[in-house]
Amino acid sequence: MEIGFIEFNFFDLLDILLVAILLYYIYRLVKGTVAINIFIGIVLIYLIWKLTQLLQMEMLSNVLGQFIGVGMFALIVVFQQEIRKFLLLIGSTKLARNSSIFKKFNLSSTPSFELSYLESIVNACDKMGKSNTGALIVIKRNNSLDFVKNTGDQMNIEVNRPILESIFFKNSTLHDGAVIIEENKITATRVILPVSNERNIPLRFGLRHRAAIGITEKTDAIALVVSEENGKISYIKNGEFNIFEDANDLIIKIKEDLG
Numbered sequence: 001m002e003i004g005f006i007e008f009n010f011f012d013l014l015d016i017l018l019v020a021i022l023l024y025y026i027y028r029l030v031k032g033t034v035a036i037n038i039f040i041g042i043v044l045i046y047l048i049w050k051l052t053q054l055l056q057m058e059m060l061s062n063v064l065g066q067f068i069g070v071g072m073f074a075l076i077v078v079f080q081q082e083i084r085k086f087l088l089l090i091g092s093t094k095l096a097r098n099s100s101i102f103k104k105f106n107l108s109s110t111p112s113f114e115l116s117y118l119e120s121i122v123n124a125c126d127k128m129g130k131s132n133t134g135a136l137i138v139i140k141r142n143n144s145l146d147f148v149k150n151t152g153d154q155m156n157i158e159v160n161r162p163i164l165e166s167i168f169f170k171n172s173t174l175h176d177g178a179v180i181i182e183e184n185k186i187t188a189t190r191v192i193l194p195v196s197n198e199r200n201i202p203l204r205f206g207l208r209h210r211a212a213i214g215i216t217e218k219t220d221a222i223a224l225v226v227s228e229e230n231g232k233i234s235y236i237k238n239g240e241f242n243i244f245e246d247a248n249d250l251i252i253k254i255k256e257d258l259g
Contacts (some may be wrong), residue, residue, distance in 0.1 A: 124164035134228030135168040136178040143219035152191035
């Protein structure tokens, strides 16, 4: 098929579709992080470069082409966490677990969690915060967490507030480490998480917060931390703290991120 002077066939359409899906997913990975501005800037520079080639502006085209070529090495450093998440997603051994590959690319709007389970998790954190009971809860999204689950005790318990409170009770044998939640089930306790080496984390945050930042840097999981010192709840995603107003706002944010 020809459109004017442009020859257009099925493979051209497929090429455009695959690039669009790739760009969309990369956008989902960096959305809400400081990397989003870099990503938008790269896309704009690339489009300008292609435009200069089309208009046969050789000098500017060569300059931009050299910049893009050298810049690829810098991008590996800048986007190392996002690249890691993308490779973890592609190499996940549980790809077939979902009924459709589209769920892996967040193209399905069906929430992974029912609202009642989210309320149980947040209410448990709220109650533990009032008694200054430290807690670290990791909620799986797409990336497999088997590489950290194996460091703890395997479980298969339906999520509810009393169970979470009993796990993190100060005299409980299970309170050390993190709890992993997958599809409304507590699948592991006493999990040892990778600790972030980021030096910009304020000193007032302890190992729980560094562990939560570490696991959300290396995967797309989200984490809730209850501080043992002041009882405050922290919501961490993509290695960053996310601000929320109250428990209801936190539930809404988690539901959106899991959807």
